[in-house]
Amino acid sequence: MKVVIITQYGFNGPWRRISHDIQAWATCLIGDHLYSGGFFIVSRALNYDFIFIELTDNNLELALKIKRRAKKQKVIGLLEGSPHYLNQLFPPEKQVKFYEVCQNLDAIGTLNPEMNHYFSLFTDKPVFFTGVPFPLSFARPHLIPPEKKEKIIELASALFNTRAGLSNLMTFKKMKGARGVGSIKSEKEKDLIKKLGVDIEFRKEDMGDWQGFYKNLCRSYLGLHLDYRWTWGRFSTECAAAGIPCVSTPHSYAQKMLFPKLCVNPWDSQLAIDLLNELLNNPKFYMETRAYALNKVAELDFKPSRQRMLNKFQELKWI
Numbered sequence: 001m002k003v004v005i006i007t008q009y010g011f012n013g014p015w016r017r018i019s020h021d022i023q024a025w026a027t028c029l030i031g032d033h034l035y036s037g038g039f040f041i042v043s044r045a046l047n048y049d050f051i052f053i054e055l056t057d058n059n060l061e062l063a064l065k066i067k068r069r070a071k072k073q074k075v076i077g078l079l080e081g082s083p084h085y086l087n088q089l090f091p092p093e094k095q096v097k098f099y100e101v102c103q104n105l106d107a108i109g110t111l112n113p114e115m116n117h118y119f120s121l122f123t124d125k126p127v128f129f130t131g132v133p134f135p136l137s138f139a140r141p142h143l144i145p146p147e148k149k150e151k152i153i154e155l156a157s158a159l160f161n162t163r164a165g166l167s168n169l170m171t172f173k174k175m176k177g178a179r180g181v182g183s184i185k186s187e188k189e190k191d192l193i194k195k196l197g198v199d200i201e202f203r204k205e206d207m208g209d210w211q212g213f214y215k216n217l218c219r220s221y222l223g224l225h226l227d228y229r230w231t232w233g234r235f236s237t238e239c240a241a242a243g244i245p246c247v248s249t250p251h252s253y254a255q256k257m258l259f260p261k262l263c264v265n266p267w268d269s270q271l272a273i274d275l276l277n278e279l280l281n282n283p284k285f286y287m288e289t290r291a292y293a294l295n296k297v298a299e300l301d302f303k304p305s306r307q308r309m310l311n312k313f314q315e316l317k318w319i
Contacts (some may be wrong), residue, residue, distance in 0.1 A: 001319065003031030004048040005078075006066075008056060010035045012044075018138045019210045020234060022054055022080050028133040028302045029309065042066050050313075051075045052109070057090050060097045067104050074106045074318055078130065082229035082251075083118045098122070107316070111232035112253040128312055131253065132232050133305035136298060138211070139241040142218045146243070146290065149221050151280055154244070155182040155200065156225035156235040164266060167226040169198045171269045178280060181220060183213070218242045222279055227252060228266040237300060240293035245286060247275045254300070258293040 005015065005026040015026035015033035026033045034044060036059045045051050045066050053063045055077040067075045086095055102108055102122035109130035110116055120127045155172055157163040172180045173196070180200035184190050190202050203216060217223075223239040223246035233254025239246035240258040248255040250263040262279075264271045279286050298304070313319045 001050065002048040003029040003050045004034055004045060004052065005031060006034045006036050006041070006045060006051065006053040006059070006062070008036050008054065008058060009033065010037070012038055018135045020132060020134055020214075020238060021210070022078055022132060024133045024135065024302075025052060025078075025130070025309075027135075028306050036062055042069060046070060046073060049073060050318075052078050054078045054080060055098070055101065055108075056080075057094045057098075060094065060101050063101050064097075064104060067106075076107045076109055077101060077105045078109045079115070079119065080111060080232075082231050083115055085229075112230055114253070115230060126316060129253075130309065131300065131305065132234065132237075133302045134237050134241060134297065134300045136241060136301040139214060139238075142215050143243050144218050146221065146286065149219065150179060151177065151222075152179045152181055152220045153222045153224055153276065154217055154220035154239075155180060156223065156227070156248075157182075164226045164228050167266065167269065168224055169193060169196060169200075171226060171272050172200065172224060173198045174269070174273050175276060178222070178276075181216075214238060214242065217244065220244055222276060223247065224272065224276065225249075225252075226264070226266050226269070226272060233258075237297060240297040243290050243294055245279050245289040245293065247272050247279075257299075258296050259289065261289060 005023055007023055009023055012034050013032060015023060023033055034041060042065050046069060051066060051073055053059055063077060086098060090098060099122050107126040108119050108123060109128060110119060111131060113129040116127045153172060155168045157165040157168060182200050182202060184202045217238055223244050225235045225248040227249055230251045233252030236246050236248050236252050236255040236258055245262060246259055247262045247264060249266050250256050255263055262275055
């Protein structure tokens with residue numbers, strides 16, 4: 001079974017990088033990666049049995065070209081983002097193109113099973129949950145016992161993104177007795193956050209260094225992410241693997257699975273504050289929450305993720 005993942009990441013060849021992103025499927029399925037903007041991409045893709053392509057706006061026409069020439073291969077579109085990202089990021093002509101793509105591909109993979117019915121509006125082909133494989137074998141050796149940590153709250157996002165960064169910052173501002181840490185993209189962002197009166201430490205974000213990010217995350221004590229998107233829950237998964245309770249929203253599949261007692265609506269900042277304070281001041285609650293997530297996150301490791309995908313292929317009679 002030859003598998004390839006096609007994304008906008010500029011690399012071609014066997015993919016064995018340890019990371020927590022959509023490209024991790026290439027590692028998990030022992031496959032290759034192709035850069036969607038590369039040369040002869042259609043003919044190269046046809047050398048594989050299963051072709052996964054990330055359905056960003058720039059890849060829609062490519063997905064159609066591949067499917068038109070794929071006679072025996074199965075072409076699966078991978079959706080990364082919330083259902084409303086179609087309206088937020090796609091102009092009208094791209095939304096119509098997205099519908100055409102969904103009509104023609106062999107299947108659509110989603111990051112949140114609650115999205116399946118929604119995306120089934122666009123196609124009569126199979127729509128199924130994929131999620132993102134998590135490299136637990138890399139993550140576990142970096143765990144730090146809670147008693148050896150300062151009480152640091154890690155903010156999942158700051159201002160320059162679409163993941164409720166302002167909500168995270170202003171909620172943390174109400175906290176007492178804890179340090180805050182956040183990743184930023186620029187000095188301008190740091191200056192703007194200071195104008196909000198939020199006292200946090202800053203780490204310069206390096207999108208290509210997930211392993212470095214994860215090692216830094218392990219030093220934190222709690223996570224906070226009031227994300228309003230319906231999506232996978234990358235930050236919640238990373239916190240669980242790092243043994244860090246995370247307060248986040250039920251819009252995230254991973255949050256509901258890993259931290260069911262720490263789910264808050266995106267606008268419910270007071271409940272978020274109450275839960276953070278309870279975790280800071282109640283060691284029993286903290287350790288119970290931590291232990292549950294550490295055990296449950298094993299279901300998202302590479303091996304069970306691969307088996308889940310193979311089971312789906314067998315169910316569809318593709319293998």
